[in-house]
Amino acid sequence: MEYRKLGNSGLKISELSYGSWVTFVNQLNQKSAMDCMSYAYDQGVNFFDNAEAYASGESEILMGKILKKLGWGRDTFIISSKVFWGGELPTQRGLSKKHIHDACNAALTRLQLDYLDLFFCHRPDPDTPIIETVRAMNDLIIQGKILYWGTSEWSAKDITIAHKEAVKHNLVGPLMEQPQYNIIHRERFEKEYKTLYKKYGMGTTIWSPLASGILTGKYNKSIPQKSRFKVKGYEWLSDSVQDVDLKKVDKLVKISKNLNLKPSQLAIQWCLKNQNVSTVILGASKLSQLKENIKSNQFKALLTDEIMDEINNV
Numbered sequence: 001m002e003y004r005k006l007g008n009s010g011l012k013i014s015e016l017s018y019g020s021w022v023t024f025v026n027q028l029n030q031k032s033a034m035d036c037m038s039y040a041y042d043q044g045v046n047f048f049d050n051a052e053a054y055a056s057g058e059s060e061i062l063m064g065k066i067l068k069k070l071g072w073g074r075d076t077f078i079i080s081s082k083v084f085w086g087g088e089l090p091t092q093r094g095l096s097k098k099h100i101h102d103a104c105n106a107a108l109t110r111l112q113l114d115y116l117d118l119f120f121c122h123r124p125d126p127d128t129p130i131i132e133t134v135r136a137m138n139d140l141i142i143q144g145k146i147l148y149w150g151t152s153e154w155s156a157k158d159i160t161i162a163h164k165e166a167v168k169h170n171l172v173g174p175l176m177e178q179p180q181y182n183i184i185h186r187e188r189f190e191k192e193y194k195t196l197y198k199k200y201g202m203g204t205t206i207w208s209p210l211a212s213g214i215l216t217g218k219y220n221k222s223i224p225q226k227s228r229f230k231v232k233g234y235e236w237l238s239d240s241v242q243d244v245d246l247k248k249v250d251k252l253v254k255i256s257k258n259l260n261l262k263p264s265q266l267a268i269q270w271c272l273k274n275q276n277v278s279t280v281i282l283g284a285s286k287l288s289q290l291k292e293n294i295k296s297n298q299f300k301a302l303l304t305d306e307i308m309d310e311i312n313n314v
């Protein structure tokens with residue numbers, strides 16, 4: 001495992017990390033989730049991603065129990081949570097000072113931790129002035145409840161405003177963004193954010209490197225029964241297949257076959273070729289998937305400039 005600096009901070013994050021969206025609670029129970037976390041950690045993964053919204057808080061409760069059981073030193077891993085969708089009531093959602101304060105404390109309780117390493121605003125909140133959010137995050141840093149804060153799927157314009165407000169009021173600005181980035185979804189990461197990496201030293205923890213599994217090629221014929229698109233409450237995800245030209249996915253599968261790689265491995269290593277990626281957050285509903293995905297690191301050298309051109313041409 002190699003480690004990259006998270007933006008312009010001194011934090012060294014493993015280039016592959018592991019997240020719990022959809023999988024924890026819905027597809028993985030405590031034992032299988034613990035096997036996955038344990039395997040990842042043994043392979044050098046040091047970052048585990050979570051959010052208040054995942055399985056309505058149950059994902060954090062599960063991860064908290066696993067961390068307690070595994071007993072890893074708190075100085076050996078990085079944990080995140082995200083605030084935005086905490087419940088149905090108006091005070092339980094968004095990025096107000098109140099909800100940020102409540103969400104952080106609740107995540108700490110569920111995860112059984114004293115502090116979060118990374119705390120993300122899960123989406124932008126047009127109802128809350130950005131300065132209020134910046135101030136609330138700054139307060140949590142001063143209280144020692146979080147170490148770094150960031151955004152997820154914010155526009156470049158809003159990220160810039162957050163930085164300007166932070167400078168103006170002598171507060172800590174956002175360090176990292178968590179956007180979707182994969183062979184299919186590139187626009188925002190490569191174009192909209194282009195100037196932010198250097199200008200603000202922005203790090204990135206990118207999500208859905210396999211576009212929810214589409215880039216494994218397993219959706220090319222039909223939707224497999226045992227996949228997240230069939231998980232109760234996540235059926236809406238299957239709409240995303242309709243937006244993809246599956247013939248192109250077939251072509252990517254062929255490229256990976258010629259290299260003796262699994263399509264998932266090609267897709268993950270393609271993300272890592274971009275140096276503005278600090279870490280690729282993997283998802284896996286089975287230990288075998290996680291093993292296959294982490295193993296991709298052994299094949300870095302296969303993604304030569306010619307192969308990258310071939311992929312990008314598709």
Ligand code: NDP
Pocket residue numbers: 018019020021022023027049050122152153178179206207208209210211212213214216218226227228229264281282283284285286288289290292293
């Ligand atoms: P991926 O795009 O990699 O999708 C992961 C899913 O693809 C797995 O759960 C599994 O689904 C399938 N899969 C993975 N590996 C394989 C394999 N080798 N062979 C076959 N199928 C495979 O990542 P996620 O969408 O899960 O995103 C990763 C993480 O990013 C999340 O856990 C979360 O922490 C974060 N995230 C953040 C978001 C945000 O808004 N900030 C949004 C979404 C995710 P299955 O077995 O069910 O088919």
